[in-house]
Amino acid sequence: MIGKDCTHQGHSRGLRRMAAATMLIAGSLLAAVPAVAEPTHLSFFSWDNEQVMKPVIAAFEEANPDIRIDFSNAPPVNEYVQTLQTRLLSNTAADVFIIAAENKNALIDGGFVKDLSGYDFIKTMNPQNRAAYGADGKAYGLSLASWGGGILYNKALTDKVGMTEPPKSWDEFLALAKKLKDAGITPYYDGVQSGNLMPLYALIGLAFSKEGGNVDQKIFSGQTSFEKEWTGPLSLYAKLYDDGLISRDVLGLSDDQIVNEFATSKVAMMGAGPWNLPAIRGINPQIEMNFMAVPGPVSGESFLSGAPSPGYAINSATEHLQQAEAFLTFLASPEAVKLYHKSSGAITTTADYKPDLDPALAAIYAGIEASRIYLPMTSWPRAQDALHTEMVAQIQNMVAGGIKPADVGKALDAKLADSQ
Amino acid sequence: MNIDRNVIVGVALPGTVPRMQTLRHWWREAMARQVFLLPIAVVFLALFLIPLGQTLWYSLTDFNGYSRALRFVGIKNYVRAFTDPSMIASLGYTFFYAVSTTIVVTALAIPLAIALNQHFLGRNAVRAVFFFPAIPSIAVLGLVWSFILSPLPSGAVNTVIGLVGLGSVPWLSDPMLARLSTVLVSVWGQTGWHAILYLAYLQSIPSDFYEAAAIDGANARQRFFHLTLPLLAPAVTVSQMLLLTGGLKVFDLPYTLTKGGPGYATTTLSQVIIRRGLGEAKFGEASALAVVFMLLVLAVVVAQFAISRRLERRL
Structure with missing residues (x-):
C-alpha cells in the first residue's frame, strides 16, 4: 500500500510539473499574440423587417467593426407594441428599439427611453418629427421620415x-x-x-x-x-x-x-x-x-x-450606451438615411439628404417637407x-x-x- | 373508508400485519396514480391557475402592462367594464354569433353526417371535401371570404347575383348583413368538422338496432327520432359545448372579415379585451373584462351541459 501510494504521489507530482510547464508555455505564447477584442453586441428591436434594415446594419457594422447588431423585429403595430411591452416587463428589451405614436406615452411616462435632446444627431431631424416623439421639451425618438x-x-x-x-x-x-x-x-x-x-x-x-x-x-x-x-x-x-x-x-x-x-x-x-x-x-x-x-x-x-414616422429610441436601462449612441448617430447620417430610403421607400425628411421619390408623389412632397400634414x-x-x-x-x-x-x-x- | 386505529397510531398488534400490508399496497397504488397525474397538474398550474391568479390580481389594480408599480383600485375596473358601450355592444354580438352558429351548425351537421354514413360512390372523397374547410386557418378563410362577400358588384357572390339580373347585396357594409355574413362563413367552416364528429358516433351504433327497428316496422323518420338521435345525444353535447365555447371566444373570423364593423356591429368580446389591454395599455381593465368574460362562458357552458344532460335522459 505504502509503495503504491508513493508511486501515485510521484506520478501526481510529475503531472503537476508538466501542467505547470504547459501553462507557462501557453501563457508566454498568449502574451506574445496581440489580444483580439470581442465585438460588443448591441440588440436592436425594429418594426421594419430584416430586408429593409439589412443594408443599413451592414453599413454600420462595416464602419464600426467593434459593434455587432443583434437584430430582431415584429410587424407593426399591435404585434410590435405587445412584444416590446412583454420584453420591457421582463427586463429583456433591446438596447435600441422603435418608439411609435401608439406607445410613446407609456414609454416616456414609464421612463423606459433615454432623453436624446443633447445629441448632435437630433439636429438633422425635421422639427415636426422631433416634436412628435418629445415631451416637456425633451426628445425621445430619432424619427427620420414622414409620410x-x-x-x-x-x-x-x-x-x-x-x-x-x-x-x-x-x-x-x-x-x-x-x-x-x-x-x-x-x-x-x-x-x-x-x-x-x-x-x-x-x-x-x-x-x-x-x-x-x-x-x-x-x-x-x-x-x-x-x-x-x-x-x-x-x-x-x-x-x-x-x-x-x-x-x-x-x-x-x-x-x-x-x-x-x-x-x-x-x-x-x-x-x-x-x-x-x-x-x-x-x-x-x-x-x-x-x-x-x-x-x-x-x-x-x-x-x-x-x-412623422416612428423613431429610434435608446433603452434607458441599456448597458451599451456608448454603442447605442454610435448606432443612432450612424442612422441619422446621410449615408444611412439614403440606404434606408432605398430599402424602405420612406419619405425621409432629414436636413442633409433629399430622397429620390416616386414621381406620383411629386405633387405632395413640398407639403410633406413643409409639415402641412x-x-x-x-x-x-x-x-x-x-x-x-x-x-x-x-x-x-x-x-x-x-x-x-x-x-x-x-x-x-x-x-x-x-x-x- | 375505514382505517384501523391501530394502524394509524403505528402500533402493530397481533393480527394487524396483513391489514398494514393492504394499506401500504393501497397507498403505493394511490401514489402511482398521482405520479401519472403530476405532469398535467404542473401544466394546469403553470398555464391556467397561475395566469388566472395573476389576471384576478391585475383586475383589481391600475396595471398598464409596462410598469410594475401597481396601485390597488378595488372594483373600479369591474364597474367600468359594465358601463362601456363598446363592451355592451360586443357582448350582444358575441352571444348572437355563438348561439346562432351553434344552432345552425348542429342543424346541418347531423343530417350531413347521416348522409355521409350511407354507402355511395366516392364517399371518402365527399367526406374529405366537407372536412376541408376545417383545415386552413380561420383567419385565412376570413380574408378569402371578404373578397367573396365583397359588397361591390365585382364581388364573387354579387357577380353571380348580377347574372340573374338582381342588384348587389351589401354583405359586409350593412350592419345586420355583416353579422349574418360572419355566421354564414363560420357555419361553412365548421359544419364539415362537426359532421365528422357525429359520423364517428354514428358508426359506433350497432346495425342490429336498425335491423330490429325495421323488423318492428319503424319508418325512416321514426328510426331517426327514436334511435339515431337519442344515441347521438352525447355527441350533440360535446359538439355544442365546443361550438359555444369557440363562439364565445371568437376573434379571428369577424376581425379578418369586417374588422369588427360597421361601427361595433361585429366587434367581439375578445377583440375588446385585446384592444383594451394592448392597444390602450389598460391591463387592469382588460383583466377585469377577461374575468367577467370567463365567468360568463363558465355560466353558459354549465347551463348548456345541464340542459343537454336533461335532454339526453329524456331521449
Missing part, C-alpha cells in the same frame, strides 16, 4: 371627364366626382373600414392649422371640444356620401380591395399613402397616376394627411387608441347613415371624458 397621403387619381380616367388640373377647392372636388359618376365611372373609394380616411384627416388638419395648430391641446385641456372642432370638416366629408358620390359599400371594403379596384381602373380616385404605390404598380405597371393634396373649403387651400392619432396627447377605435366606429356609423357628423364629435368627447 403624407392625399387623393391618388388615375389620370386616364380623370382625363375622360376633362380634368386638366387637380381641383382647387372641396366643392370642385365634389363636382369632379359628380362628373365621373355621370360618365359611368366610379369616382372615389376611401378606407372607411380600416380608418385610413385621408381626406377627412387633411380637412381637420387644414381647419386646425388656420386656428393656430394647437387645437388638439385645447380639446384635451377642455377649452374646446371634438364636437365643436370636428363637425365642420366632418360635414364636408359627409357630403361625399350624402350626395351619393361614394357608395356606402366602402364600409365593407378592405384597403387591399380598394387598391385592387384602383389598380384595375374600376375606380378613378382613392384615399392613399405612399405605401400604396408599389402594390398598385405591381398589379398594373402601365397605370398613370398622381397624388393631389386634399383641397379645402376655400379655393387654393390644401392639406395632407400624414405624420395632420393625423389625429399622432396629434392627440393621450388615449390615442381608445379615441381612434371610437372615431373609426362612429365615422362608420355616420357613413352608414345612422348618425350625424355632430354625433361623431359628441361620442369622441364622451370617450375622452371616460379616459380621464
Whole structure:
C-alpha cells in the first residue's frame, strides 16, 4: 500500500510539473499574440423587417467593426407594441428599439427611453418629427421620415371627364366626382373600414392649422371640444356620401380591395399613402397616376394627411450606451438615411439628404417637407387608441347613415371624458 | 373508508400485519396514480391557475402592462367594464354569433353526417371535401371570404347575383348583413368538422338496432327520432359545448372579415379585451373584462351541459 501510494504521489507530482510547464508555455505564447477584442453586441428591436434594415446594419457594422447588431423585429403595430411591452416587463428589451405614436406615452411616462435632446444627431431631424416623439421639451425618438397621403387619381380616367388640373377647392372636388359618376365611372373609394380616411384627416388638419395648430391641446385641456372642432370638416366629408358620390359599400371594403379596384381602373380616385404605390404598380405597371393634396373649403387651400414616422429610441436601462449612441448617430447620417430610403421607400425628411421619390408623389412632397400634414392619432396627447377605435366606429356609423357628423364629435368627447 | 386505529397510531398488534400490508399496497397504488397525474397538474398550474391568479390580481389594480408599480383600485375596473358601450355592444354580438352558429351548425351537421354514413360512390372523397374547410386557418378563410362577400358588384357572390339580373347585396357594409355574413362563413367552416364528429358516433351504433327497428316496422323518420338521435345525444353535447365555447371566444373570423364593423356591429368580446389591454395599455381593465368574460362562458357552458344532460335522459 505504502509503495503504491508513493508511486501515485510521484506520478501526481510529475503531472503537476508538466501542467505547470504547459501553462507557462501557453501563457508566454498568449502574451506574445496581440489580444483580439470581442465585438460588443448591441440588440436592436425594429418594426421594419430584416430586408429593409439589412443594408443599413451592414453599413454600420462595416464602419464600426467593434459593434455587432443583434437584430430582431415584429410587424407593426399591435404585434410590435405587445412584444416590446412583454420584453420591457421582463427586463429583456433591446438596447435600441422603435418608439411609435401608439406607445410613446407609456414609454416616456414609464421612463423606459433615454432623453436624446443633447445629441448632435437630433439636429438633422425635421422639427415636426422631433416634436412628435418629445415631451416637456425633451426628445425621445430619432424619427427620420414622414409620410403624407392625399387623393391618388388615375389620370386616364380623370382625363375622360376633362380634368386638366387637380381641383382647387372641396366643392370642385365634389363636382369632379359628380362628373365621373355621370360618365359611368366610379369616382372615389376611401378606407372607411380600416380608418385610413385621408381626406377627412387633411380637412381637420387644414381647419386646425388656420386656428393656430394647437387645437388638439385645447380639446384635451377642455377649452374646446371634438364636437365643436370636428363637425365642420366632418360635414364636408359627409357630403361625399350624402350626395351619393361614394357608395356606402366602402364600409365593407378592405384597403387591399380598394387598391385592387384602383389598380384595375374600376375606380378613378382613392384615399392613399405612399405605401400604396408599389402594390398598385405591381398589379398594373402601365397605370398613370398622381397624388393631389386634399383641397379645402376655400379655393387654393390644401392639406395632407400624414405624420412623422416612428423613431429610434435608446433603452434607458441599456448597458451599451456608448454603442447605442454610435448606432443612432450612424442612422441619422446621410449615408444611412439614403440606404434606408432605398430599402424602405420612406419619405425621409432629414436636413442633409433629399430622397429620390416616386414621381406620383411629386405633387405632395413640398407639403410633406413643409409639415402641412395632420393625423389625429399622432396629434392627440393621450388615449390615442381608445379615441381612434371610437372615431373609426362612429365615422362608420355616420357613413352608414345612422348618425350625424355632430354625433361623431359628441361620442369622441364622451370617450375622452371616460379616459380621464 | 375505514382505517384501523391501530394502524394509524403505528402500533402493530397481533393480527394487524396483513391489514398494514393492504394499506401500504393501497397507498403505493394511490401514489402511482398521482405520479401519472403530476405532469398535467404542473401544466394546469403553470398555464391556467397561475395566469388566472395573476389576471384576478391585475383586475383589481391600475396595471398598464409596462410598469410594475401597481396601485390597488378595488372594483373600479369591474364597474367600468359594465358601463362601456363598446363592451355592451360586443357582448350582444358575441352571444348572437355563438348561439346562432351553434344552432345552425348542429342543424346541418347531423343530417350531413347521416348522409355521409350511407354507402355511395366516392364517399371518402365527399367526406374529405366537407372536412376541408376545417383545415386552413380561420383567419385565412376570413380574408378569402371578404373578397367573396365583397359588397361591390365585382364581388364573387354579387357577380353571380348580377347574372340573374338582381342588384348587389351589401354583405359586409350593412350592419345586420355583416353579422349574418360572419355566421354564414363560420357555419361553412365548421359544419364539415362537426359532421365528422357525429359520423364517428354514428358508426359506433350497432346495425342490429336498425335491423330490429325495421323488423318492428319503424319508418325512416321514426328510426331517426327514436334511435339515431337519442344515441347521438352525447355527441350533440360535446359538439355544442365546443361550438359555444369557440363562439364565445371568437376573434379571428369577424376581425379578418369586417374588422369588427360597421361601427361595433361585429366587434367581439375578445377583440375588446385585446384592444383594451394592448392597444390602450389598460391591463387592469382588460383583466377585469377577461374575468367577467370567463365567468360568463363558465355560466353558459354549465347551463348548456345541464340542459343537454336533461335532454339526453329524456331521449
